[in-house]
C-alpha cells in the first residue's frame with residue numbers, strides 16, 4: 001500500500017466550506033436523541049422522526065435532500081460506506097430491539113437515514129445484515145464504468161483522473177461520479193432490493209466543512225475528495241445523477257445532481273441538516 005496515496009485518517013482531513021443554515025442546526029443532538037426514542041417506541045419499532053445530513057434539494061418537486069452515506073477508504077484503496085454500530089436497545093416493556101446508531105462528529109448517524117422509497121425493506125438496512133459495506137460498481141449510468149464487472153469494488157484509482165475528467169455534460173474538473181450499490185450483495189441477486197449509492201470525487205469536497213456547524217461530521221464522512229449519498233430521489237424514488245444527463249443544463253443543473261423524472265435538482269456541495277419520518281423496517 002502506498003501510504004501517501006491512501007492517507008490514514010488523521011492525515012486526510014482538510015478544509016471545510018459550510019452551507020448549512022444556522023436555523024437548521026439548532027438542537028442537533030437533542031433532536032437525534034428524540035428521534036431515537038420516538039423510533040424505538042413507535043409501532044413497528046424501527047422507524048419514526050429522524051434527523052440526518054443530506055445533499056440539499058435546490059429545485060424541483062423533491063421535498064428534501066438525499067442522505068449522505070459516510071465513507072472511508074480501506075488500506076488497499078477500496079471505497080467503503082460506513083454502517084452505524086449495531087446495538088441492542090431496551091424498550092419500556094423490557095424487550096430489546098436491534099438498532100444502528102453511531103455518533104459521528106456530533107451527528108447521530110443511524111440506518112434510519114435510508115428508510116424511505118422502499119429501501120426500508122432492503123436486506124441491507126437490517127442492522128446486522130451480512131454485508132461487507134464496499135461500494136460496488138453498477139455500470140450503466142456512466143460510460144466510464146462500462147468495462148467494470150457488475151458488483152466489483154470501486155477503487156481510488158478508478159478516479160485518478162477526477163481533476164481533469166469530463167463526460168461532456170459538466171465542467172472539466174467538476175468531479176467524477178460513479179453509480180454503485182451498497183450493502184446489496186447476495187447469493188441470489190434477483191431477490192435483493194438494492195441500496196443505490198452515488199459516489200463523487202471532486203476537488204470541491206474538501207471544502208465542504210468550511211464554516212459549517214457540521215464540520216466535524218463532514219470531515220469524518222468524506223475522504224480524499226470523495227462524498228457519497230443514497231441515490232433515491234425523495235420525490236418519487238427515481239435515481240438521479242451528477243452530470244449524468246444531457247438534459248441537466250436545460251434545468252440549471254450542470255455540475256449538480258439532476259433527477260430526469262420530474263426535474264428535481266440537488267447540490268452535492270451543499271450538505272444540510274434535515275429531518276423526515278423514516279418508515280419502519282418490516283421486522
Ligand code: FES
Nearest residue numbers: 233235236259262
Ligand atoms: S423529481 Fe420526481 S422522482 Fe425525482
